[in-house]
Amino acid sequence: MALIRSVFQDELDSVSQSLVELCEKVAGTIQKATESILTSDLKLAEEIIASDVSIDDFQHDLDARIIDIVARQQPVASDLRALATALRMSADLERMGDMAHHVAKITRLRHPESAIPAELHPIFDALGKAAEKIAKKTAVVIGTRDTNMALEIERDDDEIDDLHRQLISALVAPNWKHGVETAVDLTLLGRYYERYADHAVSVSRRVYFLVTGKFA
Numbered sequence: 001m002a003l004i005r006s007v008f009q010d011e012l013d014s015v016s017q018s019l020v021e022l023c024e025k026v027a028g029t030i031q032k033a034t035e036s037i038l039t040s041d042l043k044l045a046e047e048i049i050a051s052d053v054s055i056d057d058f059q060h061d062l063d064a065r066i067i068d069i070v071a072r073q074q075p076v077a078s079d080l081r082a083l084a085t086a087l088r089m090s091a092d093l094e095r096m097g098d099m100a101h102h103v104a105k106i107t108r109l110r111h112p113e114s115a116i117p118a119e120l121h122p123i124f125d126a127l128g129k130a131a132e133k134i135a136k137k138t139a140v141v142i143g144t145r146d147t148n149m150a151l152e153i154e155r156d157d158d159e160i161d162d163l164h165r166q167l168i169s170a171l172v173a174p175n176w177k178h179g180v181e182t183a184v185d186l187t188l189l190g191r192y193y194e195r196y197a198d199h200a201v202s203v204s205r206r207v208y209f210l211v212t213g214k215f216a
Helices: 002-039 042-073 077-110 118-144 147-171 179-212
Strands: none
Touching (some): 002 077, 002 118, 002 179, 042 077, 077 179, 118 179
8 A cells, every 4th residue: 555655646746747847848938939029039939839839748748647647546635636736737837838829929920020119128028037937936836835935926926917017008108109000919918928927826826725725
């Protein structure tokens, strides 16, 4: 029985490590997607767009492993909660990858022109750095189950929200001079970063619930 439990624990640890790896992958994609949109780098944008397939495949494989563990081990109580939570977290992480993919697609759509006016580059540079920071911290939260850090991520998301408000203020200002098409692009881009961070917050909340049994 002890050996069976040990094997099961190894499988649970492997799931947790795979979630960390997936989170690190999507942290890298948002960083590269931001670089592509700020520099109009088509090659980098195409790399991010293509990498979304591997992120999807990674998530699908992980979900299949989790379902297989549930079928074979028939876990109960905290073990079942851990596996069910892992399925939800993998979905959130995959959606984070989708947000980076969407950013890169706007780079490609507007290439060789820049999708972002020069005066708004600082906002998007800050959005990219904040999003990457949140994702990297989320990976640590998944790996360590640090509930205090999990709560910090929701506060870190306030930075993204503030930057998003700054962007919207610029778009609706009376002196906006870049036209409707650019305004639409920037509205979508701002939303992608906001949703990216929201999914990271969702993951951190699930870790908090997994550890405490309570919703943050």
